[in-house]
Amino acid sequence: xxxxxxxxxxxxxxxxxxxxxxxxxxxxxxxxxxxxxxxxxxxxxxxxxxxxxxxxxxxxxxxxxxxxxxxxxxxxxxxxxxxxxxxxxxxxxxxxxxxxxxxxxxxxxxxxxxxxxxxxxxxxxxxxxxxxxxxxxxxxxxxxxxxxxxxxxxxxxxxxxxxxxxxxxxxxxxxxxxxxxxxxxxxxxxxxxxxxxxxxxxxxxxxxxxxxxxxxxxxxxxxxxxxxxxxxxxxxxxxxxxxxxxxxxxxxxxxxxxxxxxxxxxxxxxxxxxxxxxxxxxxxxxxxxxxxxxxxxxxxxxxxxxxxxxxxxxxxxxx
Amino acid sequence: xxxxxxxxxxxxxxxxxxxxxxxxxxxxxxxxxxxxxxxxxxxxxxxxxxxxxxxxxxxxxxxxxxxxxxxxxxxxxxxxxxxxxxxxxxxxxxxxxxxxxxxxxxxxxxxxxxxxxxxxxxxxxxxxxxxxxxxxxxxxxxxxxxxxxxxxxxxxxxxxxxxxxxxxxxxxxxxxxxxxxxxxxxxxxxxxxxxxxxxxxxxxxxxxxxxxxxxxxxxxxxxxxxxxxxxxxxxxxxxxxxxxxxxx
Ligand SMILES: Cc1cc2nc3c(=O)[nH]c(=O)nc-3n(C[C@H](O)[C@H](O)[C@H](O)COP(=O)(O)OP(=O)(O)OC[C@H]3O[C@@H](n4cnc5c(N)ncnc54)[C@H](O)[C@@H]3O)c2cc1C
Ligand SMILES: Cc1cc2nc3c(=O)[nH]c(=O)nc-3n(C[C@H](O)[C@H](O)[C@H](O)COP(=O)(O)OP(=O)(O)OC[C@H]3O[C@@H](n4cnc5c(N)ncnc54)[C@H](O)[C@@H]3O)c2cc1C
Numbered sequence: 001x002x003x004x005x006x007x008x009x010x011x012x013x014x015x016x017x018x019x020x021x022x023x024x025x026x027x028x029x030x031x032x033x034x035x036x037x038x039x040x041x042x043x044x045x046x047x048x049x050x051x052x053x054x055x056x057x058x059x060x061x062x063x064x065x066x067x068x069x070x071x072x073x074x075x076x077x078x079x080x081x082x083x084x085x086x087x088x089x090x091x092x093x094x095x096x097x098x099x100x101x102x103x104x105x106x107x108x109x110x111x112x113x114x115x116x117x118x119x120x121x122x123x124x125x126x127x128x129x130x131x132x133x134x135x136x137x138x139x140x141x142x143x144x145x146x147x148x149x150x151x152x153x154x155x156x157x158x159x160x161x162x163x164x165x166x167x168x169x170x171x172x173x174x175x176x177x178x179x180x181x182x183x184x185x186x187x188x189x190x191x192x193x194x195x196x197x198x199x200x201x202x203x204x205x206x207x208x209x210x211x212x213x214x215x216x217x218x219x220x221x222x223x224x225x226x227x228x229x230x231x232x233x234x235x236x237x238x239x240x241x242x243x244x245x246x247x248x249x250x251x252x253x254x255x256x257x258x259x260x261x262x263x264x265x266x267x268x269x270x271x272x273x274x275x276x277x278x279x280x281x282x283x284x285x286x287x288x289x290x291x292x293x294x295x296x297x298x299x300x301x302x303x304x305x306x307x308x309x310x311x312x313x314x315x316x317x318x319x
Numbered sequence: 320x321x322x323x324x325x326x327x328x329x330x331x332x333x334x335x336x337x338x339x340x341x342x343x344x345x346x347x348x349x350x351x352x353x354x355x356x357x358x359x360x361x362x363x364x365x366x367x368x369x370x371x372x373x374x375x376x377x378x379x380x381x382x383x384x385x386x387x388x389x390x391x392x393x394x395x396x397x398x399x400x401x402x403x404x405x406x407x408x409x410x411x412x413x414x415x416x417x418x419x420x421x422x423x424x425x426x427x428x429x430x431x432x433x434x435x436x437x438x439x440x441x442x443x444x445x446x447x448x449x450x451x452x453x454x455x456x457x458x459x460x461x462x463x464x465x466x467x468x469x470x471x472x473x474x475x476x477x478x479x480x481x482x483x484x485x486x487x488x489x490x491x492x493x494x495x496x497x498x499x500x501x502x503x504x505x506x507x508x509x510x511x512x513x514x515x516x517x518x519x520x521x522x523x524x525x526x527x528x529x530x531x532x533x534x535x536x537x538x539x540x541x542x543x544x545x546x547x548x549x550x551x552x553x554x555x556x557x558x559x560x561x562x563x564x565x566x567x
Contacts (some may be wrong), residue, residue: 006404011477021338068483072455096477100458103411103443104407111410112529131538132439137345138538142531180455184472189480201566226567237498243480258566265332279564281557282543283541293540297560299553300545303334309550310557314567317558 002122007078008051009095010039011069012186015047022078022153023054024161025119027090029122030056033088035164038081038171040074042067048168056166059085061173064142071101072179074113079108080173087148089122094152096250106150112143113150118157134267135290136267156272192244194228201227204247207234208263208284208303215240217307218262224314225258232264248273260301272278283307320374320466320489322365323422324397325432325444328380328388329355332437343532344408345438354388357433361495363502364463365431366396372466379422381405381414386518393513394505400518405525413525415447421521429471430492435460445494455491460501 005028008019019037026035037055039047044065052058061077082090090105092098094116106113115186126143128151143149174229197203203222208216209231218229229245236246247254249269260278264270266282266289274280275294282295283303292298299306330336335349350507354362364374365483381403392545403421432445442458449456461482469489474482475494487493544555561567 096459096475099442100446100456100475103446104450104456105437107447113443115443127533132345133330133336134437134440135538136332136336137338138536139532140534142533144527144529144531146529154363180488180491184484184486186477187482188476191480201472225561233497239501246480249478251480253479257564258561279560279566280543281560288537290538290540292543292545293538297557298543298545299554299557300527300547301550306551306553309554313554313558317567 002088003032004030004033004035004089004091005082006035006037006055006091006097007074007093008039009093009098010041010046010047012099015050016093018095018098018153018155019051020054020161021155022091022093023051025120025153025158027054027161027164029089029120035148035166036085038078039297040066040077052166052168053163054161056164058166059167059171059246060168061171063174065175068180068183069097071097071104071177072181073103073175074101075105076107076175076177076189077173078105080176082109083172089126090148090150092150092152093186094154095309099152102150102152109148109150110146111148111150112146113152114141114143115152117151117155118154120151134265136265153183154268160181163229184219190243192242194244194314196228196230196235196245196247197252197254199254200256201225202230202247202254202256202274202277203227204230204232204264205235205241205262206232206264206270209240210263210294211237212238212240214304217311221260221307221311221314224311224318227256227258230254232267232270258292261295262307264291265289266294320372320428321426322374322376323425323430324358324362324366324376324392325376325380325448326358326362326385326388326392327433327436328352328385329436329438330384331404338535338537342378343535345535347492350457352384354391355433355545356437357435357497358388359434360397360497360499361412361431362392362397363500366454366503367500368429368463368466369396369415374428375399377401377425379403379418379426381409381417389518391505393516393518394509395503396509397516400521401518402518405519405523407525409525410528410530411441411443412529413448414444415451416439416526417523418444419451420523428489430454431489432494434494434496442494445492445500448465449492449564450493455487457485457487457491458494459496459513461494461496463499464495491510503534518531
């Protein structure tokens with residue numbers, strides 16, 4: 001009987017939806033076994049109730065010292081829980097925090113691990129699918145036969161599921177030690193002069209823009225379209241645009257009426273920040289670029305050829 | 320402060336990526352290898368700490384072809400390199416085990432790794448090594464804000480532009496996020512100096528693999544409607560679409 005554990009994630013008073021998505025996956029995998037959520041923190045009753053809709057069992061691990069995520073304490077309490085409740089599979093969100101402690105937990109559980117997983121087949125051993133090269137290739141992996149597997153799950157993949165309305169249990173577990181690493185504080189995002197999440201038109205540039213001096217072209221186009229310029233992470237890392245212009249998982253989520261993606265490959269972390277835009281037009285010289293998987297219209301070509309022509313025509317129209 | 324940096328010699332995702340004829344691996348022919356992008360930031364961070372606090376930077380690479388990347392790190396300013404020559408591709412567990420074995424006689428205050436590799440995107444090796452060595456750790460570090468005698472304060476990147484600040488005692492392991500610094504270019508002087516620096520080979524026998532690749536393939540994608548033509552035709556079609564939508 002398979003026991004599939006899901007480690008819920010929450011921060012600053014909000015349950016991360018990946019927690020429910022993982023329970024959907026757990027319910028699909030468990031067969032005649034159980035889906036079991038684990039929620040760790042302080043004041044976690046509301047999370048436990050939400051999770052119980054989708055889990056057969058919810059384990060609460062509650063303590064004042066668990067108020068903020070700490071990987072050492074998470075591993076400490078999880079190892080205590082798993083000592084008496086042996087998991088067949090442990091699912092963890094492939095988030096900043098989840099991807100941090102999952103490999104450590106895998107070592108302590110002596111479990112094979114696969115990260116950023118988008119499909120799971122547990123009928124004949126443990127097989128998973130995941131992307132490579134930031135979305136350009138995909139691979140099916142078979143993990144070595146083991147008693148327990150650890151998988152981190154990509155968000156937004158397992159959205160469909162059914163309610164199972166399970167029970168909530170207090171695990172009665174407390175951390176057994178002081179962690180070496182200490183949480184100090186959260187640091188809020190910087191606020192700049194433009195809030196790209198409110199913009200109706202965004203001209204977004206990626207590494208394909210090639211040089212800081214070319215940002216001007218994007219600015220000209222944005223101005224003609226009444227929009228703002230934003231960028232993918234490398235553009236911000238290079239200091240070509242300020243941090244508050246970054247679109248993506250570690251930047252801003254945007255939903256403009258028009259999103260022009262110029263020289264952006266379409267890595268998952270970027271796409272998560274713009275996929276709900278009303279109209280997405282992408283220009284990329286690589287016909288296989290993953291961005292064409294989310295764009296409504298695509299142009300295979302050099303931005304420096306398509307761009308100036310468009311700017312000129314728009315200028316003509318304005319007279 | 321003595322620092323060990325892990326640097327992977329990795330294929331550039333912008334090079335030509337094709338599945339090999341076995342259907343299970345990447346065709347090496349189109350690939351251009353260089354230092355893994357995240358590791359460029361890691362080595363730069365290590366050199367900056369050394370420049371400020373003194374100590375030694377040792378760079379470690381796993382793979383029979385990793386020498387170019389190790390030389391590059393030496394040219395940037397690392398003091399010496401440890402090469403672990405293995406021919407087969409190792410999984411993340413095996414890679415971490417090999418590094419653990421190769422550095423067992425090293426004295427260090429800090430291990431710096433990249434947050435993930437640019438080819439396989441596993442984001443595992445650093446943390447696996449921390450677990451094997453029982454070290455305190457933090458991933459996706461975007462700033463090392465202070466370095467005291469026995470501790471570090473760092474910010475690690477969360478979602479949505481948030482960071483969390485944490486402190487860690489040394490020795491510890493950190494994986495760095497891109498953008499933590501501006502990596503320097505390799506100078507001619509640096510390349511010259513690198514030639515005289517120590518590159519030690521340490522052979523280790525790999526542990527057994529924890530995974531098997533069954534298949535590698537191009538991901539299925541829903542395709543956008545493609546606009547074709549010369550730049551002028553494309554511009555006209557774009558303007559039509561924008562007009563239809565009331566955007567201009
Ligand atoms: C934890 C984590 C968080 C992240 N958060 C974010 C985030 O919030 N936002 C984000 O964007 N990324 C984020 N990333 C990085 C992400 O994985 C990708 O590395 C990044 O999105 C790639 O940016 P890019 O598409 O601009 O560059 P690349 O992937 O290098 O793509 C450049 C593209 O430009 C094309 N090109 C080049 N020249 C031309 C030309 N002349 N004309 C037309 N096309 C051209 C190329 O074909 C290529 O497709 C994150 C990564 C991690 C690990
Ligand atoms: C035959 C075979 C095929 C494989 N194919 C796949 C596959 O298709 N998909 C898949 O997901 N995994 C695959 N793996 C597993 C993959 O090879 C390992 O995960 C890999 O060795 C670990 O590196 P990574 O790229 O995952 O590193 P990550 O964990 O992503 O790297 C994080 C950091 O660890 C350090 N680091 C990583 N590797 C090295 C190194 N070699 N030298 C020095 N420092 C390093 C760097 O600082 C790097 O920034 C395969 C393994 C085998 C045995």
